[in-house]
Amino acid sequence: MIEFHLDPRSGVATYLQIVQQVKEALRLGTIDVGDQLPTVREVVADLAINPNTVAKAYRDLEREGLVVARQGRGTFVASTLASSSRRHHEHLRAQLERWIDEAESSGLDDESIRALISATLREKLGRRVA
Amino acid sequence: MSSPLVARALGKRFRREWGLRDCTLELPEGAIVGLAGPNAAGKSTLLALATGLLDPTEGSISVLGRDPLREPAVLAEIGFVAQGAPLYRGFTVAETIEFARRTNTGWDDAGLLAELDPRTRVGELSAGDRARLALALALGKRPRLLLLDEPFAGLDPLAGREFLQLLMDGVAETAATVVIASHVIADIERVCDHIVLLTGGGVRLEGNVEELLESHRILMGPRRPLGTIRGVKEILRERHSGRQLTLLVTTSGPIVDPSWTVDNVGLEELLLAYMAPERLPTPQPPEKVPLRWHG
């Protein structure tokens, strides 16, 4: 059974921390397909966070295909990380390279490309980028 | 989906001073709402009006669709823990629970704080235990709306955490809408998804926490005269030290100006900024100010 911990000062949104910790556990093999994730009630009674946050994290994980929620019985691990992430990563990497090519041909220099990426990352992911 | 707490131009005057004035609110159902603001901002007054402990001087308030003064039966669905968690000090824990059972319909005390010795007098409990007992009693009504007035005041960090755990567990079970009034934002930042900021008896800021954090940014850069900045809707605060200028702004889009370092705002910082009395006006369209050239 996975146990979550929260770092409120990390600048990372709470629900994201939960998502990351689930993925971490999958990577390390702490949890495996078929294992049950802690119920929303168990998580909030332990961490004292908003139940909606936990629900959102679990929904995100479900959308990524990592877990599946069974009505009335809980949320269970559906697939390991390796298989789904590698596929995603190759696909994303290729997209990024195409985008950089497009930006360069539009006339943006290196500095501007970096600034645009930083700004957009901050907007979308809420993380400070050096 | 109806709002569990609606206030329209709500005002309450105490002799000569207004505790609350022209307060208009509509809280989202199922949210955990932080009611923030300095002392004497009107937080306790608002909660007292919501529970019928005070009558409005002007305007109206309705909880779960009903006026708490005209239809006091609505209190059966509202859990309330007043400031200081008032309970009968001479009662034992068991007697307190019995009191709650007998003055409420639809009572469910399954496993109510099993770890408290039922024969202890409430006056001998620690502040943390008393607060949790009061909360457990409020939750025992299976309320749809839960109102807490400064629940963390007087609690050490561990007691505060235990209180929050019990609260969140209760919310996960009942799906109640919660309003937590606290002048210490850090206490509630952890759990709130909606915020209402009161200052001087009025609503200063209100909204979904995520949206508020998304629509505000801190800009840092070299000190210079300000014109319009692309992506900035309004400058809320301006601070300069030496040659650095720091702005707190609301955004209308992504800010890509490379001359500014853009950073997110924390909730506490944001609320503090709105609480400060001086707010700078929106920047006017740039005048033709001659720039000073060196050399």
Added chain:
Amino acid sequence: MAWVTWRQHRSQLLGGLALLVALAAAALGTDLPIRAAYHRDALSGCLPPSARSGCDIIVKHFQGEFDSWAAAVRGVAALPALAGLFVGAPLLARELEHGTHRFAWTQSITRRRWLLSKTSLLAAATIVAGAVLSLVVMWWRGPFDTLEGRMGPSGFDIEGLVVPAYALFALALGVLAGLLLRRTVAAMTVTLVVFAATRLAVLEFLRPHYLSPLHRTVIASDSGRHVGDWVLSDTLVDAGGRQISTAREDLAVLHAQHAGIDAQTYIVTLGWKRLISYQPAGRFWTFQLIEAGIYVGLAVAIVLTTLWFVRRNPT
């Protein structure tokens, strides 16, 4: 709410019970010597209208023998106020003072029902206690009542229906005072003052007139008083029925002294009479009913006012 009322007021209720028990015990203990003396002096033979000669002295002696006890019993007239001071005043004042009303008034039970339940239960207890007290006093004062009657304030105020009625009034007064003043000590003070003032006012201005007083004219030397009647006024009037001022009376006495005659005899020869206005002993229960009705009516009005105010005048 029965359990809640009991739990919150049990020390008051038990205290009241202890007081009643103590008083009953004292009554029992002191009754024996009284009845013994009554029989020893054959005072049953001194009751009107069959009073023997010399009864005057015997009766006075009997009364003097137990005067201190009788005086103590008259103190019972103050006991109904305790219902207001120690049960009524703290009821709302203590909740408001300690802030526990923010707990009690936000449960499912409405404020009005909460107050009405509590007040009704405590009122019932108060009436029972008052009735018991009244019965104990009536039993104890039996011998004295036969000799001096109970129409006068020293008997009327501590017997019959009025005792529970006073207590009920005091209770209601205390509750309202507690709501308006929000402080227990202040509420207790105000309750006591208003209770005492009301009792005095009713006794002084209303009671004499529940029914029209009767009048009796007797010759000046006759006391004209019948045992058991409540004498309202006893004045000298001349042959024409006009009241004689103190100055005129003094003059007559002076005149008699100069002439060397007994003042009383002289007054009789002047044709002066005594006009006595009184309420007869036979009206005791009628008056009790009227006065109890007044106080109960006041109590009900106060309770209704409190119920209205508690909703309109929250924290």
